[in-house]
Amino acid sequence: MxxxxxxxxxxxxxxxxxxxxxxxxxxxxxxxxxxxxxxxxxxxxxxxxxxxxxxxxxxxxxxxxxxxxxxxxxxxxxxxxxxxxxxxxxxxxxxxxxxxxxxWVDGRVVRTADELDTLSAAEVQRCAFGLVEVLGRLHAVDPAAIGLADYGRAQGYLGRQIRRWNDQWARIATRDLPDIDTLHARLARTCPPEAGASIVHGDFRIDNTILDPADPGIVRALVDWEMATLGDPLADLGLHLAYADPAFDPVLGGKAAATSPRMPGREALARHYATATGRDPDALVEGLAFYVGLGYFKAAVIAEGIHARHVRGESVGRGYELVGGAVAPLAAAGIAALDGSG
Known part of the structure; x- marks a missing residue:
């Protein structure tokens, strides 16, 4: 076969x-x-x-x-x-x-809103908080202790991310989109010092995990590590929070679990992450706008790359014809996040 x-x-x-x-x-x-x-x-x-x-x-x-x-x-x-x-x-x-x-890891992968709707409200909250707890555990791992000291350059990570995704856009863009240019310029202008250095997953969301079938609050495996490196852990959190936006639905294949209004809000998740990692919750929430905006920028460029492969006839699977329509809303949402209105 x-x-x-x-x-x-x-x-x-x-x-x-x-x-x-x-x-x-x-x-x-x-x-x-x-x-x-x-x-x-x-x-x-x-x-x-x-x-x-x-x-x-x-x-x-x-x-x-x-x-x-x-x-x-x-x-x-x-x-x-x-x-x-x-x-x-x-x-x-x-x-x-x-x-x-x-x-192969046996378990439950919750991709769609319909699949999330099989869980009770208490199970959804336990699942969502369990995810950010696992993210916090990842960020607590000492890269040197497991042989990953040379896995990336944590210093200057945020600036490199801004440049990298802008360069990617220049290579793969299928149309002009002024909001991408605006978002890039604002991220470059407001880039803060790194908030820490850790292993970052790079694409953390609910459907990149395998959950315990009996307890959705337990993650049995975190998967899809293709964008992992060393860098600022809050970039992982910012992208995870950005994924709650329904504008991501076409990228994620339809009405997605990640964008469901049944999931806890961004602030609740950020505060839970702060508690799990020993950070000050108020300070973390106050400083997240840049990281959420960066998450939108990265995701918009990735979506454009998926759309470009679809246009060239190189996609394998379903739903790719809808992804291109998500790019402009994602870029606009990134600008809104930086304004504090997203």
Whole structure:
């Protein structure tokens, strides 16, 4: 069986050698992601997840499978839940691109508002607070203690993020959008000193976690580490809070759990994160506008990249035709966030 982006006959010999004892593989595309492609592999006894970059031309520094695999392997044994690292392949002769394999984690992935609506109000709150507690645990990990001291340059992270996403926009934009230029200029002008240095996930939201089926307040695995690095932990929090905006729905594939009004508000989540990490809640809330605005900027550029791949016919999966319509509202919401009205 051959799926778009996954030549199973070509994969099988490599997999047999890399995962001793494994049998003949079957595969299916796992929908939900909008960037790296994710497949479920099984030999009828065990199950794994294979991740590879998207089809088509890739942006520089994006979709680094080796970095993604390295952070997942390093976090094993910490109190940050991750899937077990199994193997990685950098040989283009196998699938044409680097890819990684991790163990399958059983649990519940809550992507849509309908799926969130199966939870009670108390369960939704427990889930939302559990997510920011896991984020806080990630930010408390000492990178040097797990071999990640050289995983990135925390100093100057915010300035590099502003420049990086502006450069990305220049490479992938399919139209002019003045609000992107305005948002970039304002972020560059108001960039604060870093509020700390930690491992940052880079794309933290509810559907990038696997929850315990019996208790949605327990995260069994944090997934999709393709944008992880070292940097300011509040950038993770700001993006997570920005994801509550319904403008993200087209990017996330429809009415999303992350944007549901049943989730606690931004201030409640920020205060819970502050309490979990020992920060001053009032000071944290007061200083979040820049980080939320940066989250919108990053997400708008990522959405434009997804839209550009769709226009080129390089998307695999459903819903990509709607993503381009989210870019302008996201940029406008980023400006509103900086104004304190978003």
């Amino acid at each position: 051959t799926l778009p982006g996954l030549d199973l006959p070509a994969l099988q010999p490599w997999f047999t050698a890399a995962v001793p004892g494994s049998g003949e593989l079957r595969a299916e595309l796992v929908h939900g992601g909008r960037s790296n492609l994710t497949y479920r592999l099984t030999d009828g006894t065990d199950t794994w997840v294979l991740r590879r970059p998207p089809l088509g031309a890739l942006n520089p520094s994006a979709h680094d499978m080796g970095r993604e695999y390295r952070v997942v392997a390093a976090l094993a044994g910490t109190d940050v839940p991750v899937a077990p690292a199994v193997a990685r392949c950098d040989d283009p002769a196998v699938l044409g691109v680097p890819f990684t394999v991790v163990g």
